Amino acid sequence: MTDLPWFKFNPNQWLTGTISFLSLKQQGSFMKVVCYYWSKECKVPFEQYKRIIPDDYESLIKVGIVKQKNKNIVIDWLDKQYKERKEAHNKRVESGRKGGKHSLSNTKALRKDKNIKDKYENDNVLKVSDEVKKLLTK
Numbered sequence: 001m002t003d004l005p006w007f008k009f010n011p012n013q014w015l016t017g018t019i020s021f022l023s024l025k026q027q028g029s030f031m032k033v034v035c036y037y038w039s040k041e042c043k044v045p046f047e048q049y050k051r052i053i054p055d056d057y058e059s060l061i062k063v064g065i066v067k068q069k070n071k072n073i074v075i076d077w078l079d080k081q082y083k084e085r086k087e088a089h090n091k092r093v094e095s096g097r098k099g100g101k102h103s104l105s106n107t108k109a110l111r112k113d114k115n116i117k118d119k120y121e122n123d124n125v126l127k128v129s130d131e132v133k134k135l136l137t138k
Contacts, residue, residue, distance in 0.1 A: 004085050007038050007078060018063055029056035030065060037075055042082045049073045 014020065019027055036052055037044050046068050050057045060066040067074040 003089055004038075004082070007034075007081055007085075018065055022059065022063065026056045026059055029053040030060055033060070033066065033073075034075060034078060037073070037078055038082070042075070042079050044073050045071055046073055047071075 019030055022030070033044075033049065033053055049066070053060075057066075061068060065075070067076070
C-alpha cells in the first residue's frame with residue numbers, strides 16, 4: 001500500500017493492553033500480523049493469517065485481539081484507523097485535483113489577459129505643453 005504507508009502506534013496501549021499479557025513470541029506474531037494486515041489494506045483471509053503465524057494464530061483469536069469474520073480476519077482498531085486515514089487521504093487527493101484544475105484555469109485566464117492591449121499604456125507619461133517645449137529648446 002503506497003498511499004497509506006504507516007499506521008498509528010500507541011506504546012502505552014501496547015504496554016498496558018491485552019497484548020502485554022501474552023508471551024514475547026505471541027507479541028511478535030501479533031505485530032507481524034498487524035503489519036501484514038495493514039499492507040493488505042486490512043483485508044486478509046483467515047487461511048492466509050494461519051499460514052503467517054501458524055503457532056500463534058489461535059491464541060490471538062482466543063484473547064480477542066484478532067477476530068474471524070466469515071473467511072477473513074478483523075483487527076478492529078486498525079480497521080477504524082484505515083477507514084479514517086483513507087477518507088482523509090481521498091479528501092486531500094480530491095482537493096489537490098480541484099486546486100490543480102483551479103490553477104490551470106487561472107493560468108489560461110492570465111494568458112488571455114496578456115493578449116489584451118493595455119488601454120492605459122501611456123497613462124504615466126508626463127504631458128508637456130507646447131509653450132514648455134519652446135522654452136526647453138531655446
